[in-house]
Amino acid sequence: MTGNEGRSRTPDGPPWSVDLLADLHAGVLDGDVAADLRHRVAQDPEARAVLAALDATTADLAALPPLTMPPEVSSRIEAAIQNEVRAAMANVGLQVPAASEAVEQAPQDNVVPIDLARRRRRKQLGWGGGVLAAAAAVFGIAMMTIPGGTTVGTPQAQPGVGSSSSAPGPGDGSMTLKDSDLSSVPPGVVGNNDLGPLSDRARLTACLQANGYPATTALLGARQVTLDGKQGVLLILGDPVTVGRQRLLVVGPNCSTSTPDKIAEKTVGR
C-alpha cells in the first residue's frame, strides 16, 4: 500500500511517482493530503499528463462493449440448474410414500416438506440450501425458542432428530396461542395448509393484499389458531424482500378484500 507515504503530509514533488498520482486519482489518499497534492499537481504539466493518462485508461475500460452470454453457455447452465431442481423434486417425491403417519395426513400441496424424520433421511438433497434449509431454519428457531409450555409440538433439542408424529396435522383442531408465542415461528405450522376460512385461493390472496402483502408473497404455512381467545388463521409468510425473515400474520375469519381483520402481526427471523 503506497498510500502510507501520503498519510501524514503531502509528499515532496514534483516529480511524483505514478503510483502516488494513481492513488490520488483513485481517491486512496486522505482528504487533506489529497487536496494539497491536487492543488500542487495542477501546477505541474507532467503530473497533469499522468492524471490525463489515467483518465484515458478508465475511459478505455468503460468503453469496452457489453458482453452477452453465448446461447450454448446459457443452455448448459440452465440444464445444470434443472438437474438440481429435478434432484430436489425427485427426492421429495420419493420420500413421500415412505413417510410416517404424520406425513400421510399432511396435505399434498404443502410448499415445504417439513417432516423431520424424512428430512433426516434425505441427507444431501440438491435443495439442501434452499427449500429444506429454509424449513430447517424456521423449524430450528421454533424448536429452540418455543418453551415447552406450548400445547403443540414436542420441543426437540436438534432439528432433524426424532419424528414429527407429535406435530399437529390439519384438522387436529385449532391451536391455542398467546400473543407471546408469536415471538418466533410456532412449531408445526410451517408446511401446514390448514387455511380454514381462507382455503379459497382468491380469498387468501385478497386477504393478504388487504393486509399489505403482494400476491408474490410466499406462504410457508398456515394453521387455524385461537390467539388470546380470538379465532383466526395464523399465516407464516416469507418476507418478500428480506430472505430469512418471516412474517407471522394472524387474521380473523372475515379477512377478505379490503377487510384486513388483522388480529396480530409479527416479524421473526433475522
Place this chain on the structure above:
Amino acid sequence: MERYSRDVTAAASTDGALIAAHAAGDPHAFTELVRRHRDRLWAVALRTLRDPEEAADALQEAFISAFRAAGSFRAESQVTTWLHRIVVNACLDRIRRRQARPTVPLPEAGPGEPAVSRDAMADRETSLAVQSALAELPAEQRSAIVLVDVEGYSVAETAKILGIAEGTVKSRCARGRGKLAKVLGHLRNPDAGDGVPLDGRARQARRQGEGR
C-alpha cells in the same frame, strides 16, 4: 401451496422475491434469477478468466452453489452483489488453481469476446488492446478493475463483492490503472520519479507489493 408459489415466478418483480420464492420451493425462480443477470455475470467471469470454457465452467459452478446456498443468503446484501461475489470467487479460485500448475499463455482475446456490431475497426482494435492489457494485471487488480471500471460498480459495492475494504479496492484500481496506462501507451513519459521503465511490459520489475 406449490401452486401458489409457482405463480410467484412470473409475478415476482424483485430479485429478493425470486430468491425467497426459490427458497420456498418454487422450481422456476432460480432460473429466472439467472436469466436476469447472466450477461453481466458472464462479462465479469470472461473478463476475469479470459477463457470462455473456463468462464462457462466457473459460472456453472457458481450458479449451482448459489442455488444450494440460497437459503443462507444474507438479506442485508443485494442479491446481485451476492451472486457476483460467488461468481468472482469461483473465478479467482480457478485462477489460483491455474497458477498452481504450469500453463500456456492465454490467447490475446478469447472467442466469445465482443461480437458487437460496431463497424469501426479502430474501436474493435482498441477493445482488443484493452482486453489484452487487462490480461497483464494480477488477478486481484484485474477483478477490481473489471468491476469498477468496466462494469461500473461503485467502490463500495465492489468491496462487498470482493470481500475486501474499500480502500483496498481503490488501491488495487490505482495500481492496475497505472499499469494499464503504460501498457496502453497513454503514459508515454512515465519518468515521474519512480523509475518506471518506459516499456510497460517490464512489469515484473514492479510486481512487489502490488495487488494489495
